[in-house]
Amino acid sequence: MVQLSVEDEGPGISKEYHQRIFQRFGGVPGAAQVRGGSGLGLSISREFITAQGGQLWVESQPGAGSCFTFTLPAAS
Secondary structure, eight states, X not given: OEEEEEEOOSSOOOGGGTTGGGSTTXXXXXXXXXXXXXXXHHHHHHHHXXXXXXXXXXXXXXXXXXXXEEEEOOOO
């Protein structure tokens, strides 16, 4: 597997919303209005990565930023 992580220094995401942000039109209450997100990007990304045999997840907590990581099978 190949693994890639992307980290930010944003406001972070409470654990209670970690699964919700990957649902269509899901997100963190109040965040979409500030950033203008549609709630589709992470859902589409997870569906694509899962279809290729990989995984996508987030590690985050309020005030500490977020780390999004995904894996994909390495080419043989």
